[in-house]
Amino acid sequence: MNPNVTRRNFLSTTAAAGFGALILPNSLFSYNxxxxxxxxxxxxxxxxxxxxxxxxxxxxxxxxxxIVAFADPDPRMFxxxxxxxxxxxxxxxxxxANGDYDFRNLLKDPTIDAVIIASPWxxxxxxxxEAMYAKKIVGMEVCGxxxxxxxxxxVKAYEETKVPIMMMENVCYRRDVMAILNMxxxxxxxxxxxxxxxxxxxxRGVLFNDGQTAYNSGVEFGAKGFSEAKWRTNHYVNRNxxxxxxxxxxPVAVMFDINRGNRLLRLSSFSSKSRGLTKYIEEHPKGxxxxxNAKVKFQQGDIVTTQIxxxxxxxxxxxxxxxxxxxxxxxxxxxxxxxxxxxxxxxDNNQGFIYFEKLMKHSHRWDNTEKWLQEYDHPLWxxxxxxxxxxxxxxxxxFVDNSFIECIxxxxxxxxxxxxxxxxxxxxxxxxxxxxxxGQVVDIPDFTKGAWQTRKPxxxxxxxx
Numbered sequence: 469m470n471p472n473v474t475r476r477n478f479l480s481t482t483a484a485a486g487f488g489a490l491i492l493p494n495s496l497f498s499y500n501x502x503x504x505x506x507x508x509x510x511x512x513x514x515x516x517x518x519x520x521x522x523x524x525x526x527x528x529x530x531x532x533x534x535i536v537a538f539a540d541p542d543p544r545m546f547x548x549x550x551x552x553x554x555x556x557x558x559x560x561x562x563x564x565a566n567g568d569y570d571f572r573n574l575l576k577d578p579t580i581d582a583v584i585i586a587s588p589w590x591x592x593x594x595x596x597x598e599a600m601y602a603k604k605i606v607g608m609e610v611c612g613x614x615x616x617x618x619x620x621x622x623v624k625a626y627e628e629t630k631v632p633i634m635m636m637e638n639v640c641y642r643r644d645v646m647a648i649l650n651m652x653x654x655x656x657x658x659x660x661x662x663x664x665x666x667x668x669x670x671x672r673g674v675l676f677n678d679g680q681t682a683y684n685s686g687v688e689f690g691a692k693g694f695s696e697a698k699w700r701t702n703h704y705v706n707r708n709x710x711x712x713x714x715x716x717x718x719p720v721a722v723m724f725d726i727n728r729g730n731r732l733l734r735l736s737s738f739s740s741k742s743r744g745l746t747k748y749i750e751e752h753p754k755g756x757x758x759x760x761n762a763k764v765k766f767q768q769g770d771i772v773t774t775q776i777x778x779x780x781x782x783x784x785x786x787x788x789x790x791x792x793x794x795x796x797x798x799x800x801x802x803x804x805x806x807x808x809x810x811x812x813x814x815x816d817n818n819q820g821f822i823y824f825e826k827l828m829k830h831s832h833r834w835d836n837t838e839k840w841l842q843e844y845d846h847p848l849w850x851x852x853x854x855x856x857x858x859x860x861x862x863x864x865x866x867f868v869d870n871s872f873i874e875c876i877x878x879x880x881x882x883x884x885x886x887x888x889x890x891x892x893x894x895x896x897x898x899x900x901x902x903x904x905x906x907g908q909v910v911d912i913p914d915f916t917k918g919a920w921q922t923r924k925p926x927x928x929x930x931x932x933x
Contacts, residue, residue, distance in 0.1 A: 496605070496632050496875060496876060496879050496880055496881055496882070497879055498630045499603065499629055499630035499631050500603060508532055508533060508534045509532060509533050509534070509581050509582060509873055509876050509877065510533075510534045510536050510579055510580050510581045510582075511527060511533055511534070511535055511536060511580065511581070511582055511583065511584060512536050512537045512538070512539070512574050512575075512577065512580040512582075512583045512584075512604070513535070513537070513538050513539070513549070513561075513583065513584050513586070514539045514540075514571045514574065514583050514584070514585045514586070514587060514595050514599070515539070515540055515545075515585060515586045515587035515588070515591070516538050516539075516540040516542070516545035516546060516548065516549040517540070517542075517545055517586060517587075517695060517696075518682065518695060518696075519586040519609055520540075520545075520549070520584065520586035520587075521545075521548055521549060521552060522860045522865055523584050523586060523607070523636075523865070523869060524549060524552055524584075525552055525860075526859060526860070526865055526866060526869040526870075527584075527869060527873075528552060528553070528555075528556040528558060529556070530873065532873065532877065533873060535553065535558060535561050536561060536562065536577065536579060536580050537561050537562040537563070537564060537574050537577060537580065538550075538561045538562070538563055538564065538574075539563075539564035539565075539570055539571035539573075539574040540564075540565065541565065541567055541568050541570070543565065546563055546565060549561065550563075562574075562577075568591075571595055571598075572598065575598060575599055575602035575604055576602070580604060581604070581605060581876065582604055582605035582606065582607065582872075582876060583599050583604045583605070583606055583607070584606075584607040584609075584636070584872075585599070585606060585607065585608050585609060586609040587609075588699040588700070589611040589612070589614070589699075589700075589703065590614055590699070592608060592609070592611060592613075592618075593613065593614065593618040593621060593622070596608050596622060596625075596633060597621050597622060597625045599631075600625040600626060600629050600631040600633060601625060601628075601629055601631075603629070603631055604631070605631060605632055605633070605634075605876060606631070606632070606633040606634065607633075607634050607636050607869075607872045608633055608634065608635060608636060608889060609636050610635070610636065610637050610638075610712070610714040610715065610718075611711075611712060611714070611893070611896075612709075612710065612711055612712060612713050612714070612892075612893050612894075612895060612896025612897070613893035613894060613896055613897055614896075614897065615897050616894055616897045616898065616913070618893070618897075619889075619890040619891075619893050619894045619897075619913070619915065620890070620913075620915070622886055622889055622890050622893075623886055623887065623890050623915050626886040632881065632882055632885065632886070633882075633885070633886045633889060634871075634872050634875070634882035634883075634884055634885065635714070635718070635882075635884040635885070635888045635889040635892065636868050636869075636872065636884075637714045637715070637718040637868065637884055637892070638861055638864035638865055638867070638868040639714075639715045639718055639719055639798065639864060640718045640719050640722055640868070640884065640927065640928075641848070641863075641864045641867035641868055641871075642719070642815045642861075642862070642864050643815060643817070643841070643845070643846070643849050643853075643862070643863065644811060644815050644816070644817060644819075644820065644837065644841050645719045645800065645815070646846035646848060646849060646928060647840075647841040647844045647845050647846055647849075648723070648800075648802055648809050648841075649719070649722060649723055649846065649927075649928055650844045650845070650846045650847075650928075651807075651809075651840070651844050652723050652802065652804075653929075654844070655806075656806065656807055656824060656827075656844075657802060657803070657804030657805075657806055657807040657808075657809075657824075658804040658805030658806030658807065659804055659805045659806075660723065660724060660782055660802065660803070660804045661781075661782055661783075661803055661804055661805065662782060662783050662784070662785075662801070662802075662803045663720035663723065663724060663782065663783075663784045663785075663800075663801065663802050663803070664716075664720070664784070664785045664786075664787070664799055664800060664801035665715070665716030665717060665718075665719060665720050665784075665786060665787075665798055665799060665800045665801075666715070666716040666786050666787030666788060666789060666798055666799045667712040667713075667715050667716055667787075667788050667789070667790060667798065668787060668789040668790075668794060668796070668797045668798060668799050669789075669790050669794075669796050669797075669798075670790065670792065670793055670794050670795075670796070671790040671791070672744065672745065672748040672791065672793075673685075674696050674697065674700070675689060675696070675697055675700060675701040675704065675745065675790075675791075676688060676689050676693070676697055676701065676745075676748065676749070676752075676761075677689075677693055677694050677695070677697045678694075678754065679692050679693055679694050680694055681694065682694055682695040682696070682697075686752070686754045686755075687748070687749045687752045687754050687755035687759060687761050688761070689701035689702070689761065690702055703768070704745060704766050704767070704768040704791070705764060705765075705766055705767060705768075706767060707767060707768060707900060708739050708767045708768050708769055708772070708900060708903055708904075709737065709739070709768075709772060709788075709896055709897070709899040709900035709903055710737060710772050710774045710786055710788045710895050710896055710899035711768065711772075711788060711790075711896055712788060712790070712896075713774075713786055713788075713892055713893075713895035713896060713899075714892045714893070715798055716786045716787065716798055716799070716800075717776075717784065717786055717892050717895060718884070718888075718892060719800065720784055720800070720802070721784075721888070721891075721892065722925075722927045722928065723802060724778060724780075724782055724784070725780075725925050726778070726888070726891065726920075727887045727888055727891060727915075727916055727920045727923060728920060728923040728924055728925045728926070729780075729920065729921070729923070729924070729925065730778055730779055730780045730782070730920065731778065731779045731891075731912075731914055731916070731920045732776055732777075732778060732779075732784075732891060732912040733776075733777045733778060733779055733911070733912060734776070734777050734909050734910060734911050734912055735774050735775060735776045735777075735895065735898055735899065735902060735909070735910060735912060736774070736775050736902055736907050736908065736909045736910070737772060737773065737774040737775075737898075737899035737900075737902040737903050737907065738772070738773055738903065738907045739768075739769030739771070739772045739903045740769045740770050740771040740772070741769060741770065742765075742766045742767065742768060742769050742770055742791070743770055743791075743792075744770045744791035744792040744793075745766050745768075745791050746762060746764070746766065748791075749761050749762045749764075750762050766791075768791065769903075770789070770791045770792050771787065771788070771789050771792075772787070772788040772789075772899065772903070773785065773786070773787050773788075774786040774787075774788075774895065774899050774902075776895075776912070779920075786895070787799055795813075796813075796814050797811070797812055797813060797814070798811070799811070806824060806825060806826060807822070807823060807824040807825070807827075808822070808823050809821070809822045809837065810822075811837075814862070815862055817837060817838045817841040817842060818836055818837065818838040819837070820836070820837035820841075821834040821835070821836070821837065822834065822835050822836075822837045822840050823835065846928065846931075847930055847931030848867060848928065848930075848931050848933070849863075850931060851931040852866065852867065852870070852931075855870075870933055871883060871933050874932075874933035875933070881926070883926050883927040883928070884927065886915075887915050887916050887919075887920075890915040891912070891915055894912060894913065894915075895912075898910050898912060
């Protein structure tokens with residue numbers, strides 16, 4: 469599936485493309501000079517829920533990856549994971565199933581090179597940080613941090629161990645998003661001024677179920693729920709903020725060179741009232757106004773908006789909208805001095821509006837994005853679209869997983885690194901703080917400690933991976 473490229477050829481090719489900055493400041497394996505990049509990457513999986521299984525299936529398609537072990541306290545998830553192993557004619561993975569903390573025994577396995585972590589959000593920090601100290605490269609799933617201190621702990625662990633961690637934000641690889649990135653890099657939008665994105669996705673059927681079937685099956689959550697309803701919904705009960713910032717922020721941050729020539733300075737967040745989840749329970753056939761869960765007070769507002777200011781003068785607006793009826797849309801907008809793009813769907817080429825003042829002769833009329841996104845399709849998609857056809861989330865999962873493995877094989881730094889993870893994750897606790905203080909502006913830490921001024925952009929400069 470993946471072409472054989474020698475390290476020498478790869479370095480000369482990417483340097484010629486202006487991509488040589490990827491190699492600096494360090495190789496991926498500066499923490500382990502004995503790491504062999506010419507063998508299969510041996511993976512462990514921490515958390516085998518549906519998201520972990522999606523990553524597993526992508527990795528099972530590859531002949532350069534060996535799946536070593538799973539860790540998860542839920543036997544149902546082990547069974548699903550092992551079924552996937554059998555489907556791809558692989559030997560069963562070793563299981564670490566002795567409670568919540570048995571992942572620590574997986575981390576002791578000296579044969580495992582890297583782990584993919586797709587656990588409930590509250591486990592990300594402890595598992596990710598312990599994996600780095602155990603010398604396991606980390607692929608970390610998306611969410612927001614529990615506390616700001618968590619973000620600093622990721623950075624501290626990396627800077628002490630030099631074990632890399634990749635932010636597995638698949639939306640950065642969405643086809644329309646990458647085409648727009650391609651146009652941004654070609655200067656078609658002029659100087660960037662403003663960006664928007666969010667998580668605008670009706671999750672009511674994910675946050676509640678019948679305890680047996682994951683989606684759209686009931687109104688239970690917590691101890692009586694299954695899959696995400698078992699843990700995710702409790703965040704809506706106990707928190708109020710931008711709970712899921714990375715889908716909306718990640719693609720915009722890449723275009724705005726955040727942490728690599730630019731940075732996020734400060735934010736202000738506001739929350740609407742909370743009505744959507746209670747209404748869903750009251751009107752569901754398995755619920756009703758007398759159902760115990762209809763009495764639960766959800767702290768999370770139905771709509772949370774977060775305004776962000778950047779060091780280079782741009783602004784970003786994030787929207788979290790997951791508790792009301794609505795079609796799916798991440799609400800992207802990229803606006804510069806010469807052009808503007810606005811999407812209104814789930815990433816198809818014809819689901820957006822675009823306008824370039826000079827190219828469209830000052831018509832002041834939107835054009836549909838289809839022909840533009842086709843013409844400026846990113847080289848990665850031109851090269852790998854066939855490989856991504858049967859991958860999750862419209863092919864995005866292929867690209868993020870492929871990048872993770874190829875960086876390990878080629879001994880180069882990840883395109884989305886620990887500083888991106890800490891910065892994007894930090895939006896959640898900072899937004900909670902701002903909302904509690906009636907929208908007070910709060911500063912966003914510089915996790916790079918000034919290095920953003922000299923670090924160079926590396927994401928998506930060619931079609932290598």
